[in-house]
Amino acid sequence: MAQQRTHVDDVDRSLYDVANAEDPTARFEAGLTPEIVTEISRRKNEPEWMLDFRLKSLDLFSRMPAPDWGPSLAGLDLDDIVAYVKPATDQQSDWNSLPDDVKNTFDRLGIPEAERAYLAGVGAQYDSELVYHSMQDAAAKMGIVYSGIEEALGDPQWEPIIREKFMTLIPPHDHKFAALHGAVWSGGSFVYVPAETRLDYPLQSYFRLNAKGAGQFEHTLIIVEDGADLHFIEGCSAPKYNVANLHAGAVELFVGKGAHLRYSTIENWSKNMYNLNTKRALVDADGDVEWISGSFGSHVGYLYPMSILKGDRAACSFTGITFAGAGQNLDTGCKVVLAAPDTSAAVETKSISKDGGVSTFRSSVVATERAERAKASVSCQSLMLDDKSRSDTIPAMDIRCNTVSIGHEATIGRIADDTVFYLMSRGISEEEAKAMIVNGFAEPVSKELPLEYAVEMNNLIKLEMEGAIG
Amino acid sequence: MTCEPKLIVTDLSASAEDAPILRHVDLTVNAGEAHVLMGPNGAGKSTLGHVVMGDPAYEVTSGNIVFDGKDITGLSPDKRSRAGLFLGFQAPVEIPGVPVSSYLRAICEGRAGTGDMKGKQFRRHVQKLAETLDMNPAFLDRELGVGFSGGEKKKLEMLQLLLLQPSLAILDETDSGLDVDALGVVSRGIEAYRRQPGATLVIITHNTRILEHVDIDAAHVLSRGSIVAHGDAALIDDIDAHGYEQFAALPVAC
Numbered sequence: 001m002a003q004q005r006t007h008v009d010d011v012d013r014s015l016y017d018v019a020n021a022e023d024p025t026a027r028f029e030a031g032l033t034p035e036i037v038t039e040i041s042r043r044k045n046e047p048e049w050m051l052d053f054r055l056k057s058l059d060l061f062s063r064m065p066a067p068d069w070g071p072s073l074a075g076l077d078l079d080d081i082v083a084y085v086k087p088a089t090d091q092q093s094d095w096n097s098l099p100d101d102v103k104n105t106f107d108r109l110g111i112p113e114a115e116r117a118y119l120a121g122v123g124a125q126y127d128s129e130l131v132y133h134s135m136q137d138a139a140a141k142m143g144i145v146y147s148g149i150e151e152a153l154g155d156p157q158w159e160p161i162i163r164e165k166f167m168t169l170i171p172p173h174d175h176k177f178a179a180l181h182g183a184v185w186s187g188g189s190f191v192y193v194p195a196e197t198r199l200d201y202p203l204q205s206y207f208r209l210n211a212k213g214a215g216q217f218e219h220t221l222i223i224v225e226d227g228a229d230l231h232f233i234e235g236c237s238a239p240k241y242n243v244a245n246l247h248a249g250a251v252e253l254f255v256g257k258g259a260h261l262r263y264s265t266i267e268n269w270s271k272n273m274y275n276l277n278t279k280r281a282l283v284d285a286d287g288d289v290e291w292i293s294g295s296f297g298s299h300v301g302y303l304y305p306m307s308i309l310k311g312d313r314a315a316c317s318f319t320g321i322t323f324a325g326a327g328q329n330l331d332t333g334c335k336v337v338l339a340a341p342d343t344s345a346a347v348e349t350k351s352i353s354k355d356g357g358v359s360t361f362r363s364s365v366v367a368t369e370r371a372e373r374a375k376a377s378v379s380c381q382s383l384m385l386d387d388k389s390r391s392d393t394i395p396a397m398d399i400r401c402n403t404v405s406i407g408h409e410a411t412i413g414r415i416a417d418d419t420v421f422y423l424m425s426r427g428i429s430e431e432e433a434k435a436m437i438v439n440g441f442a443e444p445v446s447k448e449l450p451l452e453y454a455v456e457m458n459n460l461i462k463l464e465m466e467g468a469i470g
Numbered sequence: 471m472t473c474e475p476k477l478i479v480t481d482l483s484a485s486a487e488d489a490p491i492l493r494h495v496d497l498t499v500n501a502g503e504a505h506v507l508m509g510p511n512g513a514g515k516s517t518l519g520h521v522v523m524g525d526p527a528y529e530v531t532s533g534n535i536v537f538d539g540k541d542i543t544g545l546s547p548d549k550r551s552r553a554g555l556f557l558g559f560q561a562p563v564e565i566p567g568v569p570v571s572s573y574l575r576a577i578c579e580g581r582a583g584t585g586d587m588k589g590k591q592f593r594r595h596v597q598k599l600a601e602t603l604d605m606n607p608a609f610l611d612r613e614l615g616v617g618f619s620g621g622e623k624k625k626l627e628m629l630q631l632l633l634l635q636p637s638l639a640i641l642d643e644t645d646s647g648l649d650v651d652a653l654g655v656v657s658r659g660i661e662a663y664r665r666q667p668g669a670t671l672v673i674i675t676h677n678t679r680i681l682e683h684v685d686i687d688a689a690h691v692l693s694r695g696s697i698v699a700h701g702d703a704a705l706i707d708d709i710d711a712h713g714y715e716q717f718a719a720l721p722v723a724c
Contacts, residue, residue: 417527422563425523426577426630427551436576440567440613 016268018108019239020101020210027211028084034058037183040084044150044186049163057172057182064176071300071329071358076244076274083184085127085211091148093134102126109237111206118450119233120201121146125218127211128186139199145192146203149219152190162190165221169252169280169308177248177276177302181217185250188218191232195225195256202231202264202450207249209238209269215246222263226256226284233264233450237297240270244299247273253281255289257311262290264449266457269297271327276302285311285340292448293320294457295332304362306335309343309374317346321445323461324357324389333362333394338374338404345376350445352438352461354385360392367397367404375405382412383441385434435461476501476638476670477522481533484521491517493695494532499638504664504671504684506706509692510714515674516560518692519642523557524550537638552581556636558627560643564615570626571596571610574633584633599632602662604655621652628659638670639663645680657683678710693717 028036037058041051066073089099095112096103106112106124115122121135123146130148139146145158152158172182189205209216224230238245247269255261261281269275275298281289291305307316318334336345351359361380382391393410415437423433438461439446446454479497483490491514499505509515521528522535524547534543542550565573574596578584587595597607603625615623624644631639644656657680663669664684673680689706691699691714698717699705 416563419563419565421520421525421527421547422559423565423577424547425525425551425557425559426634427548427581428576429548430546432576433548436568436573437565440565443567 016109016237016270017239018105019212019241020105022085022211027214028082030082030213031079032058032061032083032180032183036083040184040186043086046150046153047159047163050153053167053172054183057179058184060172061176061179061183064173064179066176067302070302070331070360073274073300075299076246078180078246080213080243081246082211082214083217084186085214087126087129087131089131091130091151092132095132098131102131105208105210106132106206109206109208109235111204114204118201119204120199121203123148123189123203123205125187125205125207125216127209127214127216130187130189133189135203136201142197142199143194144197144199145190147190149188149190149221150186158190158192161192161223162221165223165252165254166219167250167252169282170250170278174278178250178278181219181248181250181278184215185217185219187216188220188249189222191220191222191230193224193228193230193259196227197225198229199231202233204233204235207234207236207247209236209245209247209273212241213243213245215248217247218249220249220251222252222261223254224256224259224261227258228256229260231262231264235266235268237268238270238273241272243272245270245273246276247298248276249278251277251279251305253279253289255281255283255287255314257284258286259284260288260290262292263305264292266294266449267297267301267303271297271299273298274300279303279305280308281306281316282308282310283314283316286313287311288315288317290316291318291320291334292445293318293332294445294449295320295322295330296457298330299328301328301330301332303330303332304335304364306337307345308337308339309345310339312340313342313344314340315344318349319445319448320349321442321457322349322351322359322361324351324353324359326355326357329358329360331360331362333360333364335364336366336376338365338367338371338376340370341372341374343371343374347376347378347380348444349380350442351380351382351391352385352441353382353389353391356388358390358392360394361410362394362396363408364396365398365406367399367401367406369400371401372403373405374401374403377407378409380410381441382410383438384412384414385438474501475499475536476503476538477672478536479518479522479533480536482518482521482530482535483532484517484528484530486517486528490531491528491695492521495692495695495697497690497697499670499672499688501637501668501670503687504673506681506686506689507672507674507692508676508678508689508706508709511676513692514695515676515692516642517695519557519640519672519674522640523547523555551634551636554637556631556634556639558631558639558641558644560646562615562623562627564613564618566613566616568614569610570612570614573614574610574630577630578633581634583635596629596633599629602632603628603659605629620647621649621655624648624652624656625659628656631663632659635666637668638672640672640674642674643676644673645675653680656680660684678706681706691717
């Protein structure tokens with residue numbers, strides 16, 4: 001037991017930590033220049049407008065300041081980051097066609113198994129490109145499109161739609177890392193669900209960053225047409241290196257009238273990762289977006305999925321958990337824009353910090369002049385497991401309509417000694433007792449996750465807890 | 471009935487945040503006996519129960535605790551529990567998000583009997599015990615202690631007592647705050663526990679009502695952290711009639 005306590009962090013990470021050898025020829029020079037960006041675009045055979053878009057984004061990027069209001073980005077030197085690493089394979093629709101090391105990686109992560117068990121489609125990205133994409137025939141027959149976004153961009157049917165929507169929710173001038181994304185984005189998924197179409201099983205994309213010192217900049221674009229229904233799951237991980245890696249993906253979700261989209265994420269990047277991801281949803285009348293989010297990994301994280309409720313009675317909910325351990329500074333939360341009458345938002349988040357980890361919950365609720373009778377409730381509960389750790393709540397509200405009803409509630413607590421004693425007095429060890437309390441705390445989030453992920457999350461918490469003691 | 475000592479507390483002193491609470495307490499409980507520990511509010515009765523169970527909130531400053539012939543003074547509470555000791559809490563805790571069913575499963579894990587049961591069998595066993603305590607079986611799916619009434623919390627303590635079958639149970643004010651019906655249920659639970667072979671009981675209370683249903687072998691009075699009187703069941707009647715005033719004048723150990 002004592003030995004397990006000492007080494008448990010390694011044991012925990014072993015699943016994610018297996019790094020494969022790299023093919024040096026596939027790796028671009030570090031740093032960001034118009035030449036590199038042009039070369040990425042050329043290799044992808046992109047339309048001219050996309051190259052223009054990239055170059056304009058790069059120009060913006062070079063002129064914009066890095067954010068100075070959140071966790072320090074001092075350890076991230078963008079001149080050292082490799083923007084593009086091509087895996088040694090083309091995209092496949094059969095796991096067995098992948099090179100062994102890539103296939104074994106996804107096997108270890110349980111992706112093919114999950115695909116067989118409960119998914120309607122899977123996309124898997126390895127470094128800068130999607131290496132696997134597959135969807136069940138039944139879903140394809142319903143007219144659902146789930147493909148690599150670059151593939152869709154090369155298809156005359158989808159190219160105009162992508163051009164119309166691409167980086168409109170997250171424009172490159174929004175922030176420095178949005179501009180970076182616009183310049184060097186690569187890989188990611190495109191999903192189109194036709195009107196009144198309901199997919200009963202989730203689609204899942206998994207993002208794996210293997211290359212040392214590299215960035216991953218995948219772009220996910222999802223369109224759920226009027227009255228349609230989709231559950232999309234996103235997972236991500238990387239092996240740990242002693243140099244900084246960067247993730248600056250973008251997720252743009254378009255939810256039609258009366259449509260429903262559930263977007264679940266389990267983020268388990270390694271602890272040398274700067275996760276500067278941007279996610280936004282635009283929701284039309286009577287539509288509904290549900291965000292489920294578990295953030296466990298990364299060295300530094302900035303993550304605030306945003307819901308723009310532009311149609312009457314549009315709704316969003318955000319259920320999230322953040323677990324910040326040693327060396328982690330995770331700044332997470334969400335943003336809501338109530339931009340139409342009778343829109344509503346429900347935000348429930350939990351954060352856990354331990355071993356000197358810093359967890360900050362940042363929320364922003366904006367109600368426009370049009371947001372008559374809109375409602376928002378924001379609840380944030382934090383649990384600190386020791387005196388070294390830190391937890392903050394930073395709510396911001398901008399209300400421009402006086403019929404809006406907004407509630408905000410934040411609590412910050414610790415594991416009570418008397419609760420631990422109670423459990424121990426019934427024969428439960430100290431580690432188990434603490435893990436039980438933390439899992440109970442996380443339960444409102446874990447119960448929202450697909451079962452396999454809930455189990456994974458519980459295991460992560462258990463292992464993190466065991467590592468925390470002694 | 472055997473006269474083997476189950477619990478021997480010798481010269482036990484304990485403090486919380488450097489404030490002494492227990493002073494040189496001596497107490498012996500033989501296997502199979504039922505004792506009552508009485509005393510006015512603030513006498514240290516609950517502290518004694520917690521220190522015997524190993525609550526880290528208290529520091530033992532002198533003496534030792536011997537359970538089944540082994541010195542357990544330095545043992546962690548979970549190990550004391552696994553050795554057969556049980557403390558019924560005056561104020562059981564609430565743990566949001568933890569279903570009663572999985573909690574009960576966890577406390578039985580690795581124990582003889584209940585620990586070997588399959589899921590369904592275990593659930594049936596728990597439900598049977600719950601029936602004897604007039605508990606609604608739906609409680610199994612609720613979160614531990616959350617939204618429980620005082621009576622429900624105490625019943626859940628009794629359920630755990632019957633489930634864990636400790637050889638020594640210390641019940642700390644299990645009767646406090648209960649209405650007549652709940653009190654009857656708790657008494658039934660105590661009786662059911664007492665029917666187990668070797669079941670040894672220490673009831674901590676400051677009123678005597680619950681004792682009407684239990685045959686008491688010995689009574690002890692704790693005042694200002696020291697035992698000031700030992701006696702048999704007659705001592706209970708005496709306190710019932712005359713209160714604790716009579717002990718207030720007695721010198722206590724320092």
